[in-house]
Amino acid sequence: MNTTHVWIVLAVIGTILTTATIVSKVLIAKHGHSPTLDNLLDRVQAWWMMVVVLLLAFLFGRAATVLLFMLISFLALREFLSLIYRRRADYFVLVGVYYVVLPYQYWLVYDAWYGLFSIFIPVYAFLLMPIVASLAGDTERFLTRSAKIQWALMISVFCVSHVPALLFLHFPGYDSNIALLIFLIAVVQASDVLQYICGKLWGKRKIVPSLSPSKTVVGTLGGIALATMLAASLWWMTPFTPFEAAALGLLIAVMGFLGGLVMSAIKRDIGVKDWGSMLSGHGGMLDRIDSLCFAAPIFFHVVRYLWRAG
Template identity: 40%
Template sequence: MNWLLQLNSHEQTALLFVALFGMLALASCLRVLMSLRRESLQDVPADPDAIPGRARQHHWRHEMRILWLGASIFWAAWISGPVGATLLFGVLSFLAFREFVTLLHTRRGDHRSLLLAFFVLLPLQYLTVGLREFDLFTVMIPVYSFLAIPVVSAMADDPHDFLERNAKIQWGIMVCVYGLSHAPALILLDFAGYQGRGAFLLFFLVMVVSGGQLAEHWASRRLRRRPVARHVDRDFSMRAWWAGVGCAALVGLALFWITPFKAWQAMAMAAIAAGAGSFGSLVMEALKRDAGVRYWGNRSSITGAIGLLDRMAVLCFSAPVFFHLARWYFKAAR
């Protein structure tokens, strides 16, 4: 621990990525060895999904590719600096919002509002992030976009389902743009005595939220389920939710040394972020039920990012909560 504390911020962040990619490489090697062992014990059928074992193998292969992609994006965001991080997450927001819009029943009168959202509001939101204008960043979408979009929509002279159509567009911007834009903002956030270590905050958030999600999925299958919202998600229960929050708190305790927080503060921050992300996942599940789909995106989608919003939904809800708690409670610098 003393040796780690003696390293400067760039050396600590580099060590973080070495450990991250090392764990992914080890996991990939283990997956390959397990697949080779499985193939040596049984004849492989012509259809790779003919037996559950092969289906699970393909599922884990897909998940490992997603993890490698996410880690690579995280690394690219760090080495490219504030501008690169802002641009990378801006592209992710664009793709996620486009995926959201493909499931909406839009009308001709919505085209102006969508153009405003995609090509004005989204770039402005990430521009304020890159410039570290966090005061303007926090109100850009909740205030100005929520006023501008209905004005533009009204000028299109189409009052049919006016409130519903505008609410859908505003909600998509809130989740896909506003929520996700807090991820690069974490990288740019500075604390007293913690300058240049913003990547650790984002890493901490992703780890605690991921740990909480895994624990919640495990608990939902092992514990007796009492669904809170049966018609939305039969797997979501408060018992599983508490299990996920508790696991996230333990992960936060294990990683508190990479943050500016004390041990109990890291546990509290981790628990709140994981809880918010889990509730966000429930909200997005309700939106999918309303749209009549099981996953965001599909193979016939034009988004080019299959299921991206399914991957990002938890982060879209947990990142804003984590960011604002860290900035205001812990008095982060501008």
């Protein structure tokens, strides 16, 4: 896949999003604001954000892409940690999370040091953070505090860092890894939007109403099926065959759906509707990347091991 093909893909996505934005705004102007139309516009706006990220990554290269996703992780981590319970005794733990663990994880991505990148947070950081917290001598809700900070780090940094890590995989005869980012993000985001649209058009029975009242059985199955077909149609921009692209598309669409449920469960446990308000009217950074957080690491490791792309 050459540079021209990447521009074509981005141009097509941009045209589709422009049309979707215009249609959404026309419908809102005609029928007024409603939860359905506002939600649809939110999802289109999320797509625009992802396209801008992809465009910046394509224009400025690998180093800029790593820095860009490090910023996304920082914003997501700040949202997560601002909502969970913490005490003054956790101060040095949080300093280490923000200014040591996060940047070092992305340095490992940039350095393509897979052996340490894949275990640094879930092994070393997870063991060291409770040690630092225990030295403060505050035992009140110690396990809860430690687990929440670890979970925030896992979701916001470890999982997200697998997106730019795709740039450093090596496939024989394939050197356009930015297309893998486009493939992953396009399928995950398309699945999210298509599940919503299918649910509104044909869905009736809720799939997990206690977690996500808007998700229906028909909407979920229809959106995942259409996203799988989209993945198969994009095989030419990947090192995969059409069947392999479809199988991977199905995998990451399902993981994106399950990830969205987990993140919804966390929000309901905390007692909030959105992770933040950074994106006016559209929630926070985590609201826009919740599905991607769960799909990215699975996609990365499956591709790396099955295609021997180390």
